Amino acid sequence: MAEGMTKKDGYDFVVVANRLAVNRVTEEDGSTGWQRSPGGLVTALAPLMAASDGAWVxxxxxxxxxxxxxxxxxxxxxPVPLSAQEVEDYYEGFSNGTLWPLYHDVIARPDFHRHWFEAYRRVNRRFAENAAAVAAHGSVVWVQDYQLQLVxxxxxxLRPDVKIGFxxxxxxxxPGLFAQLPWRHSVLRxxxxxxxxxxxRGSDAxxxxxxxxxxxxxxxxxxxxHVPTETRAHDEGSPLAGFDADADRGTAARQEAAPDTGSARMVEAKSFPISIDTETITELAQREDIIARAAEIRRELGSPETVLLGVDRLDYTKGIRHRMKAFEELLQEKKLTVGEACLVQVASPSREGxxxxxxxxxxxxxxxxxxxxxxxxxxxTAIRYLHHSYPMEEMVALYLAADVxxxxxxxDGMNLVAKEYVAARQGDDGVLVLSEFTGAADELRQALLINPHDIDELKAAIVKAVKMDSEDARGRMEVLRRQVVSHNVKRWAREFLDHLEEL
Known part of the structure; x- marks a missing residue:
């Protein structure tokens, strides 16, 4: 906190996210403490918070x-308290049982339960109240992600004086998929x-x-x-009211036909593609112990000619089944053989409840x-399956060990793993096979872009990656690394906040 500042004054920059920026850890002596989360969002925002009296809700x-x-x-x-029942209904239920599958093209069927939404609304209100309590007058509040869309x-x-980003x-x-959500108007408002x-992505905006x-x-x-300023907070469909309906659509349609900018508040919606902490990954990739660990990983795999790597949360949106099916068929067709190629699949545990x-x-x-x-x-072995989470040092070693x-x-909204792999490839070698349905595909055009639903196309891309000429691979990776290194997560955060300040 800045010298002379009191808690009553509030904080100039407030981040509101589902999780705090720290994890609880147990020390060697058995005591508990807190450790900063290693995620890219925390890495990007922590310096900004330190420089501007920041609070994290x-x-x-x-x-x-x-x-x-x-x-x-x-x-x-x-810290925002949640009961076990709220974790089940707000987080595992509405956030990840309703919104997550709906927002990911209904790859899995979303469930719509009214009591889940009621918990979501109640918890979002609690987050909003905590943010309102700590924000200084005229401060910037940045709300993060789909768990907090009503905030x-x-x-x-609660605080019309603050500037709000989401x-x-x-x-x-x-729109056709989003229309399935019974509480669609509440979320939009x-x-x-x-x-x-x-x-x-621009398409998301x-x-x-x-x-x-x-x-x-x-x-x-x-x-x-153009958001009409006369819209009442407790109109039907308001997130504050807790229910949803097609309220005043005729009036809204007339607003669209002849907007009165004098009675409307301007809201801007646009793309700001997120990135990674490239500096940390680049530094790790140059460490001798991590380079040695990468060589050790290849030996532990039996020194195959080609190591293929997949790194994902264990989630149905990640296409792990499609990847394994393509690899299995290539083995069956003898286009790849065990010993020549090995697939390493890291699948970190996710939402096991x-x-x-x-x-x-x-x-x-x-x-x-x-x-x-x-x-x-x-x-x-054909597939080395690792159902674990690993520290970044081990992940960078895996990236260095993998040829493809x-x-x-x-x-996928973005897929930061693709960018991490590119950032780690210090020798401008290695090949990235990338789904066109990721946000990263908009930026990483020199990757081998594929439709993962087309197993034959995926197989052809894998074979091309394995057999790619080294000069071609280096040329592609050089362009990819230039893109990733020049657009890191700190630049992403700064561009978003600068734009918010300008509005």
Whole structure:
């Protein structure tokens, strides 16, 4: 906190996210403490918070526990309490059982339960109230991601003096899919409480603008949305009211036909593609111990000619099944052989309390067992499956060990793994096979872009990657690295916040 500043004054920059910027850790002596989260978002925002009296509002990860606000490494942390039932209904339920599959092209069927939405609304209100309590007059509040889409409008009602940004880290669905959501108007009005709404891709911003136009009838002029200022906070469909309906659509349609900019608030919705902490990854990739670990990994795999790597959360959106099917067929057709090629699949545990994730885990493990049972030799394995999370040092070693990176997501807001692999390739070698349905595909055009639903196309890309001429591979990777290194996560955060300040 700056010298002479009191808690009553509030904080000039407030981040609101589902999780705090720290994780609870157990020390060697058995005591517990806090450690800064390693994620890219925290890495990007921590220096900005230290320079501008920053506070971070989020859940601390333990249900049924209430903690007082505390300071850690130049950040004021405000824990938001959640009950075990709220974690089940708000987080596992509405956030990840309803919104996540709906926003990822309904790859899995979303469930719509009214009590889930009621928990979501209640928890979003709690986050908004905590943010309102710590924000200084005229401060900037940046709300993060799909778990908190109602917070901007709630916060604007509580604190009309603050400037509000929102960033959606996952895709935003086309209007036809979004229309399935029973609480679609509540979500749209919740997001429109922000001054600036950021998305990963231009298509996501367009989908949101079209949804606002189609469902609410508001006038959209390029990236700017005219939100009528006479809209009442407790109108039917307001996120503050807790229910949804096609309220005043005729009035909204007339607003679209002849906008009165004097009675409208401008909200901007546009893309700000997120990136990674390239400096840290580049430094790790140059460390002698990590380079040695990469060589050790290849030896542990039996020194295959080609190491193919997949790194994902165990999620049905990541295309892990498609990747394994393509690899299995290449082995069956003898276009690849065990010993010549090995697929390493890191699948970190994810949402293990959700049934669809449990079923996916079982299916992946059965596939690995079947493929290895058919193709393994005494000295080599076909698929090395690792259902663990690893520290960044080990991940960079894996990136260095891998000749080919397979990113086959069926739908992904960005996919930072693709960028991490590119940043780690110090020798400008290695090949990236990248799904066109990731946000990263908009920027990393020199990758081998594929439709992961087309197994034959995926197989052809894998073979091309394995057999690619080294000069071609270096030329592609050089362009990819230049893009990733010049557009890091700190630049992303600065560009978003600078634009918000200008509005």
């Amino acid at each position: 989020g859940w601390h990860g333990a249900p049924d526990e209430t903690l007082e606000p505390f300071d850690h490494e130049d950040m004021h942390l405000v 901007p409008a709630m916060l604007r009602e 960033f959606n880290h996952i895709p935003f669905p086309p 919740g997001l429109l409480g922000a001054d600036l709404i950021g998305f990963q 367009t989908n949101f603008q079209r949804a606002v136009h189609n469902r609410l009838g508001y006038y959209v002029d390029e990236d700017r949305i 959700v049934e669809s994730y449990q079923l996916l885990k079982e299916e992946i493990e059965q596939t690995v067992g079947r493929v290895n049972g058919e193709f393994d030799t005494m000295g080599h 990176m397979l990113v086959t997501a069926l739908r």
